[in-house]
Amino acid sequence: MSDKKVRVRFAPSPTGPLHMGGVRTALFNYLFAKKYGGDFILRIEDTDQTRFVPGAEDYIIESLNWCGLNPVEGPGIGGDFGPYRQSERKALYRKYADQLIETGWAYYAFDTAEDIEKLRNEAEANKETFSYGIGTRDNLNNSLSLSNEVVQQKLAAGEAFVIRFKMPADTDVTEEDLIRGNVTFNTTKSLDDKVLFKSDGMPTYHLANVVDDHLMEISHVIRGEEWLPSMPLHVFLYKALGWEETKPRFAHLPLILKPVGKGKLSKRDGDKLGFPVFPLEWTDPKTGDVSRGYREDGYFPEAFMNLLALLGWNPGTEQEFFSLDELAEVFSLERVVKSGSRFDPEKAKWFNKHYFQQKSVEELAELFKPVLAGKGIEASEEKINAVVAEIKERCEFAADIWEQSFYFFEVPTSYDEKTVKKRWKENTSGQLTEIASLFSSVETWNADSVKASFSAFMEEKGWGFGAIMNPLRLSLVGGNMGPDLFVICELLGQEETVSRMKLAVEKIG
Ligand code: GLU
Numbered sequence: 001m002s003d004k005k006v007r008v009r010f011a012p013s014p015t016g017p018l019h020m021g022g023v024r025t026a027l028f029n030y031l032f033a034k035k036y037g038g039d040f041i042l043r044i045e046d047t048d049q050t051r052f053v054p055g056a057e058d059y060i061i062e063s064l065n066w067c068g069l070n071p072v073e074g075p076g077i078g079g080d081f082g083p084y085r086q087s088e089r090k091a092l093y094r095k096y097a098d099q100l101i102e103t104g105w106a107y108y109a110f111d112t113a114e115d116i117e118k119l120r121n122e123a124e125a126n127k128e129t130f131s132y133g134i135g136t137r138d139n140l141n142n143s144l145s146l147s148n149e150v151v152q153q154k155l156a157a158g159e160a161f162v163i164r165f166k167m168p169a170d171t172d173v174t175e176e177d178l179i180r181g182n183v184t185f186n187t188t189k190s191l192d193d194k195v196l197f198k199s200d201g202m203p204t205y206h207l208a209n210v211v212d213d214h215l216m217e218i219s220h221v222i223r224g225e226e227w228l229p230s231m232p233l234h235v236f237l238y239k240a241l242g243w244e245e246t247k248p249r250f251a252h253l254p255l256i257l258k259p260v261g262k263g264k265l266s267k268r269d270g271d272k273l274g275f276p277v278f279p280l281e282w283t284d285p286k287t288g289d290v291s292r293g294y295r296e297d298g299y300f301p302e303a304f305m306n307l308l309a310l311l312g313w314n315p316g317t318e319q320e321f322f323s324l325d326e327l328a329e330v331f332s333l334e335r336v337v338k339s340g341s342r343f344d345p346e347k348a349k350w351f352n353k354h355y356f357q358q359k360s361v362e363e364l365a366e367l368f369k370p371v372l373a374g375k376g377i378e379a380s381e382e383k384i385n386a387v388v389a390e391i392k393e394r395c396e397f398a399a400d401i402w403e404q405s406f407y408f409f410e411v412p413t414s415y416d417e418k419t420v421k422k423r424w425k426e427n428t429s430g431q432l433t434e435i436a437s438l439f440s441s442v443e444t445w446n447a448d449s450v451k452a453s454f455s456a457f458m459e460e461k462g463w464g465f466g467a468i469m470n471p472l473r474l475s476l477v478g479g480n481m482g483p484d485l486f487v488i489c490e491l492l493g494q495e496e497t498v499s500r501m502k503l504a505v506e507k508i509g
Pocket residue numbers: 011012013045205209221222223224227
């Protein structure tokens with residue numbers, strides 16, 4: 001590590017909800033900053049006005065908050081390097097574009113969108129792809145091919161232009177990527193003359209990104225693999241702007257792959273296989289389509305962070321469970337892998353189950369109370385806690401609590417037909433009626449005492465346990481689920497237990 005202070009940024013564009021791959025990028029930046037006592041910064045890259053989506057920035061900020069990845073500088077937070085929204089920095093980019101023109105690293109291009117479209121179509125007809133750059137720029141409508149006089153006339157007349165980077169011909173650019181090692185690109189083979197400044201007065205991603213990383217004194221650029229092809233252009237820009245000495249170091253994170261098949265994990269995989277790909281639920285402002293979120297699906301942020309950390313990084317040990325603080329201690333870019341890592345939705349649930357089981361009964365009860373309130377159910381704190389303690393082990397998600405415990409709060413309105421057919425014999429109603437009156441006479445009502453009187457009674461009668469237990473459970477629960485029957489009796493209370501038994505006899509018998 002150099003002695004430059006570690007400053008990293010998460011730089012999303014507010015073009016929609018944040019994909020979980022984006023959250024992982026934020027997480028790795030956050031962990032890196034924490035590990036080295038550095039700063040984690042949020043910068044909103046909103047220079048592409050055509051792709052702006054209302055609500056996306058708030059969504060990004062809320063997602064980071066939910067995940068516990070709190071930036072120390074950013075929009076709404078402040079900091080010495082602001083503003084942190086590129087649209088609010090608009091005025092400062094032009095001078096860098098002009099500087100690049102003056103030093104011969106960039107040029108004006110007056111070609112219209114239609115001109116370019118035409119060239120593209122012509123190339124396509126010849127089974128080629130058009131690229132604005134080394135082989136073509138001298139014949140196009142720009143300040144390299146036109147005389148200075150004509151260029152000045154066009155500018156004075158207010159003709160629309162863009163500013164393009166002038167990629168040097170046939171040069172090898174090698175730059176170290178902290179995950180991949182040295183990466184070499186050849187300019188003629190792979191690099192065209194990218195637009196740096198657009199006709200709407202806004203910089204493009206490339207210019208704004210490099211200028212801001214420089215001005216914000218970013219030490220390390222940690223971002224997704226899809227930006228690796230942009231690295232050589234960025235390296236040239238640092239050089240062209242005279243900032244080579246303080247250029248950040250780069251690390252490009254591997255892709256998160258589909259659970260099955262080839263390619264990058266997409267929202268469609270989530271829809272198909274039934275898991276979220278976004279941290280929070282998102283409603284598309286145009287179509288009204290709702291996409292599910294980890295938060296709304298009942299994941300704990302700790303689980304979400306833990307599972308994301310292990311997508312592309314490993315601790316080099318067998319340990320699988322990590323808090324954010326523990327991750328910050330052991331995280332290193334050296335242990336981030338180059339190849340993509342496959343997302344496993346079952347493993348994600350497994351992580352959640354772990355964190356669910358770690359929670360205290362009281363914490364889980366707090367999550368459950370609003371569910372009960374939403375259903376208009378009133379229950380004592382004591383009962384809620386006791387129920388949660390009883391069924392906790394069977395759950396992975398907060399929503400499972402209701403699925404596993406509804407019968408403690410609602411009288412069964414129907415009885416599982418299969419069980420009725422199989423277990424409710426001719427004499428069952430009579431037997432249950434007798435047991436109900438036995439239960440009415442039990443003096444101290446708890447699982448042990450109910451069990452003791454029940455067993456003594458069964459023995460005296462010579463009735464088989466097996467024949468009674470299932471119908472009894474059916475009458476209390478409505479099906480054959482749930483914990484120990486006598487525990488259910490205790491939690492329901494004497495009156496409720498007896499009344500449910502009578503009701504079942506009435507309805508089934
Ligand atoms: N605005 C880019 C994005 O949306 C940032 C890429 C980078 O980190 O340089 O991912």
